[in-house]
Amino acid sequence: xxxxxxxxxxxxFIAIVFCFFFPIEMTGAIEESDDxxxxxxxxxxxxxxxTIVDIAINTCSVVLKISSQILSWAIDGGGVDQAGSxxxxxxxxxxxxxxxxxxxxxxxxxxxxxxxxxxxxxGQAKKTLVNFVIVALLINFTPLICGFFIDGSNIIANSFIxxxxxxxxxxxxxxxxxxxxxxNILEALLGIGFLVVFTIISLFVYLLYAILFLARxxxxxxxxxxxxxxxxxxxxxxxxxxxxxxxxxxxxDDWYExxxxxxxxxxxxxxxxxLSNIAIxxxxxxxSPGDFDNILxxxxxxxxxxxxPLILLIAGFMITISSGGSVAAPLGALGKKAWAATAxxxxxxALGKAKSGAKATGSWVKEGAVGSAAAIIKRENPLNKAxxxxxxxxxxxxxxxxxxxxxxxxxxxxxxESNTWAKRxxxxxxxxxxxxxxYFDGSKEENVVKFNLAQQQLEKLRLSKxxxxxxxSKRYENLFIAATNNGDxxxxxxxxxxxxxxxxxxxxxxxxxxxxTSAVDIMKxxxxxxxERGFIAEKLVDTKQGEYILTNPRATQAHSKALFDGxxxxxxxxxxxxxxxxxxxxxxxxxxxxxxxxxxxxxxGELDSLNSKATSSGLSDEEEKRRDEVSDQLKSLKGTQ
Amino acid sequence: MKKINDxxxxxxxxxxxxxxLEKDVIDSSFDYSERTPILEKTLSMIFNDVxxxxxxxxxxIAQFHPFVKLRNIIDRLINNLINYEDVLPLLxxxxxxxxxKAKEISLLIEGNKEIKELIEKEDDTVYEKTEEKVSPxxxxxxxxx
Numbered sequence: 001x002x003x004x005x006x007x008x009x010x011x012x013f014i015a016i017v018f019c020f021f022f023p024i025e026m027t028g029a030i031e032e033s034d035d036x037x038x039x040x041x042x043x044x045x046x047x048x049x050x051t052i053v054d055i056a057i058n059t060c061s062v063v064l065k066i067s068s069q070i071l072s073w074a075i076d077g078g079g080v081d082q083a084g085s086x087x088x089x090x091x092x093x094x095x096x097x098x099x100x101x102x103x104x105x106x107x108x109x110x111x112x113x114x115x116x117x118x119x120x121x122x123g124q125a126k127k128t129l130v131n132f133v134i135v136a137l138l139i140n141f142t143p144l145i146c147g148f149f150i151d152g153s154n155i156i157a158n159s160f161i162x163x164x165x166x167x168x169x170x171x172x173x174x175x176x177x178x179x180x181x182x183x184n185i186l187e188a189l190l191g192i193g194f195l196v197v198f199t200i201i202s203l204f205v206y207l208l209y210a211i212l213f214l215a216r217x218x219x220x221x222x223x224x225x226x227x228x229x230x231x232x233x234x235x236x237x238x239x240x241x242x243x244x245x246x247x248x249x250x251x252x253d254d255w256y257e258x259x260x261x262x263x264x265x266x267x268x269x270x271x272x273x274x275l276s277n278i279a280i281x282x283x284x285x286x287x288s289p290g291d292f293d294n295i296l297x298x299x300x301x302x303x304x305x306x307x308x309p310l311i312l313l314i315a316g317f318m319i320t321i322s323s324g325g326s327v328a329a330p331l332g333a334l335g336k337k338a339w340a341a342t343a344x345x346x347x348x349x350a351l352g353k354a355k356s357g358a359k360a361t362g363s364w365v366k367e368g369a370v371g372s373a374a375a376i377i378k379r380e381n382p383l384n385k386a387x388x389x390x391x392x393x394x395x396x397x398x399x400x401x402x403x404x405x406x407x408x409x410x411x412x413x414x415x416x417e418s419n420t421w422a423k424r425x426x427x428x429x430x431x432x433x434x435x436x437x438x439y440f441d442g443s444k445e446e447n448v449v450k451f452n453l454a455q456q457q458l459e460k461l462r463l464s465k466x467x468x469x470x471x472x473s474k475r476y477e478n479l480f481i482a483a484t485n486n487g488d489x490x491x492x493x494x495x496x497x498x499x500x501x502x503x504x505x506x507x508x509x510x511x512x513x514x515x516x517t518s519a520v521d522i523m524k525x526x527x528x529x530x531x532e533r534g535f536i537a538e539k540l541v542d543t544k545q546g547e548y549i550l551t552n553p554r555a556t557q558a559h560s561k562a563l564f565d566g567x568x569x570x571x572x573x574x575x576x577x578x579x580x581x582x583x584x585x586x587x588x589x590x591x592x593x594x595x596x597x598x599x600x601x602x603x604x605g606e607l608d609s610l611n612s613k614a615t616s617s618g619l620s621d622e623e624e625k626r627r628d629e630v631s632d633q634l635k636s637l638k639g640t641q
Numbered sequence: 642m643k644k645i646n647d648x649x650x651x652x653x654x655x656x657x658x659x660x661x662l663e664k665d666v667i668d669s670s671f672d673y674s675e676r677t678p679i680l681e682k683t684l685s686m687i688f689n690d691v692x693x694x695x696x697x698x699x700x701x702i703a704q705f706h707p708f709v710k711l712r713n714i715i716d717r718l719i720n721n722l723i724n725y726e727d728v729l730p731l732l733x734x735x736x737x738x739x740x741x742k743a744k745e746i747s748l749l750i751e752g753n754k755e756i757k758e759l760i761e762k763e764d765d766t767v768y769e770k771t772e773e774k775v776s777p778x779x780x781x782x783x784x785x786x
Contacts, residue, residue, distance in 0.1 A: 561696050568688035576684040581644040583687070584703035585716060 049188065056192045060199040067206035074210035075161050075273070093225035094143055101139055101228035108132060108235040132235045142227035149263050150220060157266040160274035198310070205313045212269060212320065216262050223249060223259045230255030253466055265320055272316020279309040428457045432475040436482035440489070447488040454479050455497060462504060473508070476501055480508045484530035491533055511539035519548035523555065528562030534575075537566025542578040551585040554604055603634050643719045643764050645712060647680055648755045653711045654683025656746055662707035662736070666692050683708065710735045715750070719759040725751050 112128050138145070226249050233252045236242045242251070249255045431439045432454060439454070440447040458475060461467055467475070483489045483497065501508055514522060514536070522545055530536055531549070540546035540563060549555045549563050567579035610627045613619060619627065645653075657663050658679075663671070663686045671685065687708055696702060703709050714731050717723045723731070728750055732743040750756060 557699075561693070564688075564696065564702075565693060568693065573681065573684065576688055577647050577650055577680065580650050580684060580687050580708065581646075581712070584701065584706065584709035585713060 053188050053192060056196065060195050063199050063203055067203045067210075071206040071210045071213075071273075074213040075270075087221055090143065090221050090224050093221075094228065097225050098139060098142075098228040101232040102136075104229065104232045105132065105136055105139070105235060108232070111236075128235060135231055135234050139228045139231050142231060143224055146220075146224045146227055146259065149259075153263045153266055157270035160270035161277075198307070201310055201314075205310060205317065208317055209269060209273065209313070212317075213266065216266060219262050220259075223255065223262065226250055226255060227259075253464075269316060269320040272312055272319070276309040276312040276316070279312055424453060425457060428454050429461070432457060432461075432478055433471075436478050439482050440486040444488040447486055448493070451479075451483055451489050451493065451497075454482075455500075458501075458506075459504075462506065469506075473506055476506050476508050477510075477513060480510060481525060481530070484533055484536060485527040487529045491535065494533070495535060510536070514539050514545065515543055517545070519545040519552070519555065523549065523559045526559075528556075528558040531559055531562035532565045532569060534566055534570030534572070537563055537579075538570050538572060538575045541567055541570075541575050541582070547582050547585070550579070550583050603630050606630050607634060642716075643759055643762065645715055645719065645759070646755065649715060649753070649759075650683050650712075651678075651680040652753055652755065653708055653715065654679050654686065656711065656749060657686065657707045658682065660742070660746070666695075666706055666708075707736070715756060718750070719756060720764070721760065 108128075109132060112132065116126065229246065229250050230252045233242065233246045233250065236246075249258055428439075428450070436454075440450060442450065458472075458479065461475065462472060480494070480498070483494050498508055498510075517525065522540075526536070531540070537546075540549070546563065549559050551560075564579070564583060567576055567583075570576065607627065607630045610619065610623060610630065613623070614627070658673075667686050667689060668691050671689075672682065687706065692702065692706065695705060703713060714723075714728060714735070718725070718728060725747070729743050729747040732738055732746055733740065736743070738746070
């Protein structure tokens with residue numbers, strides 16, 4: 001590798017020396033063979049460079065021609081027009097899948113029947129029956145329906161790119177090559193450099209478009225084939241189980257999204273190819289360098305004329321990929337990789353070399369200046385290298401401590417590769433579904449941000465309609481519980497969340513939730529922090545559960561006190577009066593049930609103390625026996641209630 | 642179980658204030674002004690930082706708060722677990738009142754119309770039950786039956 005670099009460097013050096021000492025015009029010198037006799041060095045050099053230029057230009061021309069023809073073929077023959085349902089692959093595949101979908105529908109019909117017989121979600125089952133009939137009919141017409149959409153988008157796309165890529169691009173490149181041949185060596189080298197970069201970029205842009213069109217064709221075939229199954233899933237209720245059974249494009253929501261995106265993806269692509277064609281026709285690069293003051297002016301005009309169509313193609317590709325959403329993302333990634341591996345790398349290498357040279361010089365100057373300044377601050381001689389180095393070391397020390405603080409801040413704000421929005425979003429979605437016990441695990445600021453993120457995630461889920469109302473409500477409730485349990489989330493933020501949810505049709509009826517949960521479960525689900533909130537206490541205060549938490553010694557002291565605080569925090573006379581009527585109620589003598597309660601409390605207390613002793617220092621045999629007795633007595637007491 | 646109402650809460654608050662029983666459960670910010678309704682005064686002598694702090698220190702409110710002590714007696718009374726005669730000894734026991742003071746308060750309680758009405762009233766407390774899962778009977782079920 002190093003050897004190759006040296007040879008390349010030697011070659012460039014010789015070329016530059018030739019340019020300086022032999023500023024000749026390349027006029028097909030070898031043809032005038034007499035010159036070799038009179039001016040052998042000049043003639044041989046000219047011949048070598050002419051050959052190199054010719055090889056480079058012809059290679060570029062061939063590459064461009066091949067890539068543009070591939071794109072034209074993808075547009076005319078292989079791509080846009082072939083995307084419909086006429087392909088034999090589609091016809092055969094669709095027939096098989098339709099039969100499978102019919103089988104799936106029969107299973108669906110059986111499920112509906114069972115639901116109606118057992119009365120489980122009967123209303124829903126009846127609605128599903130109507131959908132079932134519609135879907136069973138439509139399944140037989142999916143190629144027709146898909147074809148309608150595909151043909152529609154193809155007609156629009158063909159109106160832009162019906163004639164493929166404009167061949168003028170190649171013609172003009174040949175003109176430019178001719179102009180380059182007539183330049184002097186330095187100008188020719190610059191021109192070739194430009195041409196090579198242009199060709200590499202063009203090659204990959206054309207190829208990416210070609211891949212896009214070809215991929216669209218194949219993917220639309222697959223989507224048409226999968227359409228009967230996807231449509232059949234409309235019959236089934238929206239649930240995770242069904243989603244697992246029909247993954248990806250076999251599920252209606254995913255299929256529908258993917259189909260629409262791949263159908264319309266061709267329109268922005270075609271529009272930008274059309275615009276690029278217009279730009280190619282408008283480009284005028286026929287002026288010879290002689291018409292310009294210098295070669296740079298010429299190259300700028302040349303570059304501008306050639307790169308406009310390319311930039312339009314690149315911009316069009318980016319827009320197409322972004323409009324294609326997640327389905328086109330792999331192609332976008334391919335584009336990025338291609339750019340990184342070729343033109344980006346070439347440009348980056350050149351820029352990097354220039355940058356590193358400038359940086360090295362800059363660093364030397366900067367370190368000298370900073371070191372001198374630091375030496376002056378430290379009251380040392382700035383002309384002395386040791387003093388400058390010492391000064392620089394002090395500056396580095398300060399820099400590293402600032403850097404450490406910045407890294408800390410970055411971690412604190414969770415900025416970085418591992419904390420991307422998409423990743424956190426996915427985590428939030430998972431926790432919303434599975435429970436959010438450990439969701440709020442950061443600092444106050446982080447938790448507030450996480451609360452907002454979770455709300456956005458819920459909104460996304462609500463709008464996507466991918467969940468049943470029950471499943472969606474469950475997620476809202478999970479977030480509500482997690483937020484109330486966390487002290488970093490203000491009451492007002494939670495109340496705002498509740499009112500906004502209600503406005504969007506998802507009513508988190510936490511009063512009903514609390515009343516429908518036993519006191520013991522409330523204490524398991526809700527941390528004391530939640531009960532300290534006035535709005536929770538208001539709902540609990542006059543309920544059996546609230547009374548249990550406030551008065552029963554089996555309620556945890558923390559929850560009991562938290563609910564008391566919640567009543568206080570509610571600042572509501574009605575709530576406080578209701579609380580005042582319950583707090584600290586004692587068992588009354590003479591009441592059999594309460595006597596059992598008392599006995600239960602005493603036994604529970606004894607059992608607790610024995611259990612805690614067992615974990616701390618262990619129990620003697622007698623104590624073990626007593627623990628078993630108490631446990632049995634408690635069980636029998638519970639049986640009497 | 643029957644529970645005391647707002648009027649009885651205010652009545653108990655009045656007894657506490659008259660006998661200066663509130664001293665250990667309020668702080669200097671307590672509003673004694675006559676303009677403040679007695680119910681609010683009573684509630685603020687229950688739900689305040691002093692009480693919270695004492696609970697945090699492990700004290701049980703039923704053992705230190707005069708209102709809760711009084712209310713527990715009234716609770717038993719209105720639920721017919723004790724009679725008016727039992728009130729006096731209970732007051733003496735709970736508050737260490739001298740006999741005269743205890744008698745005076747027990748007479749006040751006896752004379753309270755609200756308490757009397759509650760004693761005579763039937764217990765109609767209905768707690769909302771934990772939601773039970775209901776399995777509706779379907780057409781299919783009805784047909785098969």
